[in-house]
Amino acid sequence: MDANGGIEIERKFDVDELAVLPRLNDLPGVQAIAEPVVHDLEAVYFDTKDLVLSAAHITLRRRTGGDDAGWHLKLPERAGRRREVHAPLGRHVQGVSGHSEADAVPESLAQLVRVYVRDSPLAPVARLRTTRVVHALIGAGGETLAVLCDDRVQAERLVHERASAAWREWEIELVDAPKDLLDAGQALLAGSGILVSRHTSKLARALGDRFPVERSQNYQRPKPTRPAGNVLLASLGEQISVIRTQDPEIRQHRAGSVHAMRVATRRLRSVLATYHSLVDPSVVQHLRSELSWLAAVLGGSRDEEVLQRRLAGLLDREAPALLLGPIRERLRDRSETDADTAAHTLVAALDTHRYFRLLDALEALIATPLFTAAASQDARVVVPALIKNEWKKLRRAVRRATNTVPGPERDLALHEVRKRAKRLRYAAETAHPLNSKRAARVSRFAQKLQTILGDQHDSVIARNRLLRRGGVDAFLRGENTFSYGRLHALEQQKAADAEARFWTAWSRRP
Known part of the structure; x- marks a missing residue:
């Protein structure tokens, strides 16, 4: 399988254009903040016409730009954790009728979602262009504990009546630190009035009112007096x-x-x-x-x-x-x-x-x-x-x-x-x-x-x-x-x- 990845642990925060980063050095274990690095990213998100992957909280995208260009598949595991699987950009992909080769999903990733997609074709559903400023949080040994990404996003919805949107968000992702650092980061931002994003993902925000509503179970936990x-x-x-x-x-x-x-x-x-x-x-x-x-x-x-x-x-x-x-x-x-x-x-x-x-x-x-x-x-x-x-x-x-x-x-x-x-x-x-x-x-x-x-x-x-x-x-x-x-x-x-x-x-x- 031509793919690799790991567990993604992150939190997103809604911010306005005038928001200023707080002192990240105050976070536990953080000794320094690296010089910011700017990336221009473009991501095309893939799903079926009925958005079955989005309904299952699965993200499949093709990203260009930055230091992690390639195909990314994010699969939910537990609250706040997602398993991320990668595949490189290239020609060894499975073609999808009616779309260019750049829009062909690698078989190594397609097989991981086929139980959801089945025989429905995968096609682009959203395109996001992001200017990302990365602030790396450095520990005492010079290791990167986490990164805070300051993203300015331009989004296009490509299905169900095209639409566009723009926003700014911050994202803290752990690299080599315990979850306590993520909690401390959230508390620090909350002190400045910055709260966790109400959107589950960039894709959810890009799709807007077309993003699938989470299905509720139509049955209750079994009990003797219940049906x-x-x-x-x-x-x-x-x-x-x-x-x-x-x-x-x-x-x-x-x-x-x-x-x-x-x-x-x-x-x-x-x-x-x-x-x-x-x-x-x-x-x-x-x-x-x-x-x-x-x-x-x-x-x-x-x-x-x-x-x-x-x-x-x-x-x-x-x-x-x-x-x-x-x-x-x-x-x-x-x-x-x-x-x-x-x-x-x-x-x-x-x-x-x-x-x-x-x-x-x-x-x-x-x-x-x-x-x-x-x-x-x-x-x-x-x-x-x-x-x-x-x-x-x-x-x-x-x-x-x-x-x-x-x-x-x-x-x-x-x-x-x-x-x-x-x-x-x-x-x-x-x-x-x-x-x-x-x-x-x-x-x-x-x-x-x-x-x-x-x-x-x-x-x-x-x-x-x-x-x-x-x-x-x-x-x-x-x-x-x-x-x-x-x-x-x-x-x-x-x-x-x-x-x-x-x-x-x-x-x-x-």
């Missing part, structure tokens, strides 16, 4: 947020990102199933179908990662004398090939209309939920009944597993038990704000079953790889198949041990 629909919306909102966070991480191949999004996708699908009586059936059916597709694509990459780690562990625990033939190389090569294929398939899926429309549908459900009458009933009445129903389904699945013969049929039945345990766990977790002790007890038990049967199911997958894509292929190549059979037997014993642990755990259910 059951609030419980569902809170859970959905939490998992949709995880998807937004993990999408760019997957595109950058960050460790753990695929697993995190897959879990969020499964939680969404599971919670929609549990709470299906609260939402229009057609909406639930469509979303669960599309979430199943996304989970399967994510699963291809994640399952291969888990399998590769499991087989590597098996091989590492074996005595070298028992590893006959090139078994390690064969299994590693197969896993790497399958992992690469799954990873490419996943990233391609995240750039499809199908994925973007799924995100649209999830957000639409949160914004304007198509609730049934049951959603308006008290959560303390509705939610326990839904969880009780999941308990019943889990018990039925366990009875079916009890009545199946050992072998592939039992493996399938136990896998169904695992899925039912997982659904019970997720349902119980949604009820945590209503009855934390009971919800925690049920979710811990369900998670224990899920973990045990997860090990059993992973063993089934590993045995399938060892038999079909290991031993059989080795036999056809004329290689020794002893070690494949031995590892298969070890995995078979692991599965039997896991099943025994499950029955013990089930006998101690709450």
Whole structure:
């Protein structure tokens, strides 16, 4: 990724043309103020026609002039903090139809906002020309603690009826100092009647009345006496947020990102199933179908990662004398090939209309939920009944597993038990704000079953790889198949041990 950056910690202040800087030397730790440096800057801000990045408090700009010319992407983290990612100016960019090359957003930055932008084009929405006077605050060791920028801005709005504006503002940004210096700077300016800007950013000020109003949640924190629909919306909102966070991480191949999004996708699908009586059936059916597709694509990459780690562990625990033939190389090569294929398939899926429309549908459900009458009933009445129903389904699945013969049929039945345990766990977790002790007890038990049967199911997958894509292929190549059979037997014993642990755990259910 051709980008770099860091955490931006700054505050902006509104000032008039006659404002005079106070004595910055009075700030804690500041020993001197460097000679001011003047820069002439031009910044073009990019967004979609509907300003979806601005609505998410994300800033994407192309700046020329000054000592940080290039592309800047600012992503919100916590109050007063933003992560800034950079990319250089240059020709290695992704073209956008209808705009000059200078208006083409680098792919390294575009991928970080695609979960918001989706298939909408990015285009210039504002142009700012700024005369900046930089005052560096120097510490005892000669280091730059912070900078105060005195900006005079000329802004043009390029969308939704062109408009122009001009203003002056000060900005204090930390460089190598604790946040206390920022607080002290704010207090010093307040003593002169200068207050923190009412505008969140220069872009917000440039867009004026077209800047998106922050959306308010259409639901309240779940409580027993509040509608059951609030419980569902809170859970959905939490998992949709995880998807937004993990999408760019997957595109950058960050460790753990695929697993995190897959879990969020499964939680969404599971919670929609549990709470299906609260939402229009057609909406639930469509979303669960599309979430199943996304989970399967994510699963291809994640399952291969888990399998590769499991087989590597098996091989590492074996005595070298028992590893006959090139078994390690064969299994590693197969896993790497399958992992690469799954990873490419996943990233391609995240750039499809199908994925973007799924995100649209999830957000639409949160914004304007198509609730049934049951959603308006008290959560303390509705939610326990839904969880009780999941308990019943889990018990039925366990009875079916009890009545199946050992072998592939039992493996399938136990896998169904695992899925039912997982659904019970997720349902119980949604009820945590209503009855934390009971919800925690049920979710811990369900998670224990899920973990045990997860090990059993992973063993089934590993045995399938060892038999079909290991031993059989080795036999056809004329290689020794002893070690494949031995590892298969070890995995078979692991599965039997896991099943025994499950029955013990089930006998101690709450």
